[in-house]
Amino acid sequence: MEAIEKANALAVERILTSDPVLIDVMPARDVVPGLKDGMILHAGPPIEWDRMCGPMKGAITGIAVYEGWASDLADAEAKAAAGDFEFHPNHHFDCVGPMTGMTTVSQPMLVVENRTFGNRAYCAINEGLGKVMRFGGNDAEVLDRLRWLRDDFGPALGGAIRHNGGLELKNIIARGLTMGDEMHQRNVACSGLTLRALAPAMAETATDNAVLAKALAFIAGNDQFFLNIAMAMGKSMTDAARGIDGSSIVTSMSRNGTDFGVRVSGTGDQWFVAPVEMPEGLYFPGYSEADANPDMGDSAIVETIGLGGFAMGASPAVAGFVGAGSASDAGNFTRAMGEITAAESPEWTIPAMDYLGVPTGIDIRLVVDTGLAPTINTGIAHRKPGIGQVGAGVVKAPMECFTQALAAFADRMGVS
């Protein structure tokens, strides 16, 4: 139908003409609209306490202790079960978060502004590898790191970003794609490009070189540092395409470890939900699929803008890391995702594929027609709280989300 094509062209144009800029790091309390004490935002579509997976419960008890809303983890668990905290999806508050995706008032948030449309999106700072809250970690080491991010690192990074007049992200992504990143499971290039862009300003604004050295080492030591910036960027870009009447383009894909949720431009803020799948991938030594939690996190926002599994062809090294076959076949994933998307990005291109633009704008009609579910590159969490990452892999968005979405979309368009 012509009206759908027109609406989709507008949705894709809004994604592609977005100009995302990292403008600040600020406490969530001061920048996230509507966020209040006692609220805990999580990854994925809405979910209540008793249906949450192990790592999500682990993260929630940890963040409640960090915020001072519980005396210890047991107290936090009792209060959570008693309904003392309000749970909401990050996506309902202009936020995103990787894996468990905890967002609460005291955390320092990366602020990305979409300069074309004026909207903003937020994501907490990536904690690094090992025992971290996004994988359900909640012990003293995890909470101490969050306090350091809040008290030292966040203010230092925010000061440097402001001093720099912001950091334009579109060029960083374009460069990163020529350097083997797909910005979901591989962010080493973009993390380095971010460090080199901000290090001089960090030095100029530093008041204590011990803090400065530790902050530089923190970024330098975390190849996934950029992931959370890419996620806030993705949210700021897809939010610009929300609510376009008649558009069948996906505006978010997101998982809470129990359910996978999809939202579509033309059906507003309705979630289309199905059980999450188990990633297929490679496990770190000592772990296997028996340890794995099902798919989790808001990070699939990067796939909705053509990165991650959609840009696999840019990142032959990630194909091995996520167990997706031989490096030379990485381009096949990108070509397949071209079958379910409305456009190729003119600015984000893949040199090894002779500068093919990344496939952008997932059309639920094409997903259902072709039977090709979106491919997502993902980290794999241990199913028990507090252990952390056990592997990385590839997961499919459940087809049921798209068939539900298409039925609702058809209803709304009067073609049921």
Next chain:
Amino acid sequence: MEAIEKANALAVERILTSDPVLIDVMPARDVVPGLKDGMILHAGPPIEWDRMCGPMKGAITGIAVYEGWASDLADAEAKAAAGDFEFHPNHHFDCVGPMTGMTTVSQPMLVVENRTFGNRAYCAINEGLGKVMRFGGNDAEVLDRLRWLRDDFGPALGGAIRHNGGLELKNIIARGLTMGDEMHQRNVACSGLTLRALAPAMAETATDNAVLAKALAFIAGNDQFFLNIAMAMGKSMTDAARGIDGSSIVTSMSRNGTDFGVRVSGTGDQWFVAPVEMPEGLYFPGYSEADANPDMGDSAIVETIGLGGFAMGASPAVAGFVGAGSASDAGNFTRAMGEITAAESPEWTIPAMDYLGVPTGIDIRLVVDTGLAPTINTGIAHRKPGIGQVGAGVVKAPMECFTQALAAFADRMGVS
């Protein structure tokens, strides 16, 4: 012959088991053995003043003024022509230098130690893009930058490297190859990896944050910063393979803008020389082949260790930059160089070629037998002094160097 195979196996083993570590930055006077006042080391095989090309003469007059050996450029030129300076190849003093390759007593030198064999090699610090001495630049801006490198940047970088206990280079190259660098015309990844490895130590050892911020910005602003480190590394690795009786493996390829010189392990320090060729490539806007100086610099040392043109398959983005055809064909260059090399590196591999090791150890017998000359990725200088870089391209090592070398090698082996 079995003796040759055995000697070549040893030569290649020495290259491949080398462990190059950037250990310091020090004034050339204090570290380069035999270097004295009045000596000017240059790129390529030996050459006298009257046969030097324009950019080489431009750099020599500039460096003489910088060292205080001449009052101005005209005075320097008169003194050079009168024989007041001693000219020697960098390669005769354990040094290398890109393009004109000026090395003199006051310059701060990157010091790379090959920890496996204990030898050291040296290279000056990359000056950045634009008007620079390596392309023949010699005005006040160029000399002021050299003074800043000597007085501020070199000591800051050296202090950080020492504080860090050195910087192991082999891992950086391995990572850079997964990030689109070939370490000759593309060093953006390795420059970033170096910055992130040293920035924390630079902060810890800084005494003045204005200097620190400028130093960080200098590295961050120069995508080719790592080239000179890669060159000193290459020299330290190939020097370990010098002088192996019976080996037909190339230990250096180097150009002075007039002549191309090759040295071979089994023929000691003899140069096999032929006229340099003109690179074929792409020119910056406003320039053409009519402006180009023929091939120049010691930087082809990186091709002798399997990088640069030999690792083109790792760097589809560089194929476009140097005008070497479509990005997807970049692997063909690497495969062709596999025809003239004795081994594939087990540690430096190319993900997009399913982790093929870079072709290492050029065998002059294979070059002559196949008629395949080594492919070198190179910058192109303006033929007039003081203008700078006008393009980038691909150039072939002249076949005549290899036929000469093979004749001398055969002589020495008693099979003329």
